[in-house]
Amino acid sequence: MENAINWSELSFGYMKTDYNVRCWYRDGQWGELEVSSSEVINIHMSATCLHYGQESFEGLKAFRGKDGKIRVFRMDENAKRMQSSARGIMMAEFPVEKFEEAVYKAVKLNERFIPPYGSGASLYIRPLLIGTGALIGVKPSDEYMFLVFVTPVGPYFKTGFKPAPVCIMRSFDRAAPQGTGCYKVGGNYAASLLAGHKAHEKGYVAVLYLDPKEKLYLDECGPANFFAIRENTYITPASNSILPSITNKSLTQLAADMGLKVERRPISVSELSTFEETAECGTAAVITPISQIDDLDENRSYVYSKDGKPGPTCEKLYNKLFAIQTGDAPDPYGWVRIIE
Template sequence: MSKNVNIDWNNLGFSYIKTDFRYISTWKNGQWDEGKLVEDNMISISEASTALHYGQQCFEGLKAYRTKEGKIQLFRPDQNSKRMNNSCKRVLMPEISEEKFIDACIKVVKANEHYVPPYGTGATLYLRPFVIGVGNNIGVKPAPEYIFCVFCLPVGPYFKGGMCPVNFTIADYDRAAPYGTGAAKVGGNYAGSMLPHKLATKTGFADCIYLDPATHTKIEEVGAANFFGITKDDKFVTPKSPSILPSITKYSLLHIAKEYLNMETEERDVLIDNLDEFKEAGACGTAAVITPIGGIEYKGKLHVFHSETEVAPITKKLYNTLYGIQLGDVEAPEGWIVEVK
């Protein structure tokens, strides 16, 4: 490491820490500038920016991992790039080339290399790329200018003291509209989820599960994560819907279940009335990789899967394989790892 930072790596949470450099690029007159690393973590924008008034913005989340050998690697950043461009298209913002996106992430990691936690601590370097509409504009139309930025911060392991199943309840609210922005990673989806999350935690649950907005009969998302279940005959099943955010972790798990664990996999409707078909269930996303689901409260009853206290065996295998790939301990499929050199 090029510089010592005074951080207790074993006791990191998931909260903002200002690191030394972030990348920033501006779109004006139909093109992105070259972009540069800056030290200032404040952005100055017009009071009339579309990001502030009309929610014209999107973001991504990915991580850099330190391997046992001390190398630093990114996990599938090309997939974050593709998803960010899909979000940009959905809210009429200019796309960022995959080359520019990955280059920005690598530059930020290299410039803040001393903030990449050591192997074995369970901590990682979290990257937050985002695009916002800026400039003087008061009508409901696309912004005249845009900012693309990537910043990073070290974060601790999602589960303090080890992975443990948690319980969820069904939300009375919808996360997204049937033909809305559910498949885009835009801030409005998250703003709308804060109240149902608060109501769920108030009643003792980890978060809430959102059903499909059209019929309220099918599981869509678990808080800000994707759902999966393991059937009694060992199939890996995950919901399919145009209003679910396509999780990079979920698609990685689909591949791992099939290619590493020789399981059958299905993306299909998951009916809330058919919870009995699953012996294990979990939520998956960048932050936790996998959050095991102990039980789901539905119509006043708690449906328990494997256990409320123990992580189920297939869920554990999926987690260990994916996390092992991210840390460089398990061989990765071709193209999944980008080494930061």
């Protein structure tokens, strides 16, 4: 290796790796996977991804285990979610098997960038699907490009697994009631930038969005799902405008295995005062416990951690899921794929 990577200095940022994997959809079909060492893509200036947001992406991680093996977590779920996003904004669906093969190749070819076991760092995998056909009218493209690149990222919690504050601001929505909130498409993230920026300026890690129709129910928390713990129950929102998180889906299973009741239902804002623990969950951090939720419109605060420590259930769930991802615990549901 020319330049040794300082694994402990890694942030959640982009670092050039050796290869990416690409595939094109033309004349009604997907071609063969191609390996590229270029970081640049060459597309028409009138491509639909640039003008009309025909773009979907995914995010997943590969981990190096104590046994030296490389594990990727639930990539079939990411593949299926990207297909759902493609249907949602009328793009060509990328086949699940090809998606898995592309991820496999991208990870394997960049093996030297996978952080060592115990560093807390991981290899972030970013699949991308974009409309590349040159159009001016608002119509779906007839040409698409699929691409997977990877980049090593540092541990989300540099100073340990710690609760963080979030806020409610009713003047912003990230998605419309019947819109694209349940798809992983770029437009939702563009729509969340200003609210996220304002929240960061005020010292919060994220905005806890309310349902965009009535603003009565909890939706999701920045780029992560929300869950709460009360009386041995794992409670997470059912909503059409949130992204179905693969981490959340996994945690509901693990919570049930631990003997918790699981409820997926609309959660009223008025329930916030009744929860023992609240948290965000997603690929980036697995779980970010919430220290407090400040409702900036109603001038109310709901405090879940006074001592800077995560709640016991969040901690147990975090440890269990992370152990499965890294190979420290058995994988009873076949969530992990070993890259050989």
